[in-house]
Amino acid sequence: MFLDHSIFSQSPIKHQKWGNFWAGSTLVWRKGALMLIVVVFCGASLPVMAADWRCGTDIIAGDAQTLLSTDRGSVWRDVQLNIEAIDAFTTAKLPDKSFRLADIAFVPEYEDAAMAWLELASANKVSITPLAEQPDFLGRMPVRIQDEGLGDWRAELLAAGLVMLVPESGQDMSELIGIEDSAIKNQSGIWSAPGPETAYYVRAHDAGAENIPTARDAIGRFAVIDGTIRSIEHQEWRSYLNFGSNWREDFTIALDATLRDALANGEDFQDILQDWVGQEIRVRGVIENRGGPYITLENPFWLCLAK
Template sequence: MLLVVVFCGANLPVMAADWRCGADIIAGDAKTLLSTDPRPVWRDVQLNIEAVDAFAAAELPGKSFRLADIAFVPGYGDAARVWLEQASANKVSITPLAERSDFLGRIPVRIEDQVIGDWQAELLAAGLAMLVPESDQDMSELIGIEDTAIKNHSGIWSDPSPETAYYVRAHDAGAENIPTARDAIGRFAVIDGKIRSIEHQEWRSYLNFGSNWREDFTIALDATLRDAFANGEDFQDILQDWVGQEIRVRGVIENRGGPYIALENPFWLCLARSSRAQ
């Protein structure tokens, strides 16, 4: 069934995210990791929607584009394409967010127009796409927009089925009737839960969400990522402060005795805002 497509109007208000992600939780001043360089912009472009993740424009021959930092998911592609085809009636501005094309020859971009505003933001607000950070841009606003969509059960976040849900909890949420990470083994999902303990090994650290690490949900940080979060400080001290905190992580859930995610990108992990984070 296609979702009803409604444009929310230009320029969504900035959302105050309940989460700190990526550069916001890296020790010290990590804002230097985010790009502040001006990007070239192609203006007044008429897009042709070839697929939900492939656009072209007669004004820019030989180029193919896709929206950066978001992904479209099975079951909602038709609704997303309807949205994109309606949006493409407007001329847009295109900002490339990568120096090179991806492996399919598409340039990851931001797309905006004067009627709808930021396409990524609007698709996330409607629950027609999932945030999958990949660029060197500040994700704070998009994280807040997606968080609101999750809370409102919009679009892809409305599915409560253990077999297909994209939002799950690390453990049984009881009366909330939310699937668990174990239900989502084998697919990409967003998982919320509270860290109970952390184990460090030479090349990896494990964030454990239950009393039995062999069966309960675990996040693995390789040495490069944990050092990035520590940003020159002692990684054990930095990560220990996460114990007891609510975490949001996204990725493909593997089966390693229990559900398991090997974190790929620091922006794929978030800490809930608390009195310690203010």
């Protein structure tokens, strides 16, 4: 039975450039907690609002620990930033360090607008909080940046629709998820082009009168996808969340064995996942073509369940 829905399908995978939307993470199961070790790194009425989502550790069975400690050491205060690029900041106060905003990604079509926003914001002195133990592969430390006037820079950029949320730090994302949802609903920025070839928000399948593009329309792109799980199939090394009656054509999310076991947190993963059938799901990631639109879940914070 393990061959019925195999990743070794002969269906073609459509390879395209993802811009700066791809992020990779390594997950390990350690002392009963899911640990995120390394991270390399759309406008229509929505059926479920942000306050109704449970994401990341909130959907892990039992009493799961947080993915990462919220304490990352020093907070640098009263810092004047130089904006070298939209994803690379420096400061004379810390000449040996480079920073980028954690948990967000910039959309190519809106990079100029985001850069203009950052340059204006950099006139204020800020506080910088590291959200990772080590810099990324380009030597940039993922951080949260705040100032008294604007607050969290990520929140402001999300509210304006200038960036997309791509959780990586293991922090509580509930506030930022809510802000992004409002931007989607209000058709702000990147969410203002809901056409099939441009939308970053899509539905798993046809939404009828809502006139929202489907996951099939967004193959080859990083997108936010909503849909209802119709069935779940388990194989030895992965499980498949199916969003239609024909998995060969309909949208599917793949969970590898490590991730599904971590979500079950020591309980029977089949029982835990079976409770998801019929639930509204939100997921984000690169949509591949494996006969039908398909996402391999990279990070538990990229999956949310409706409450």
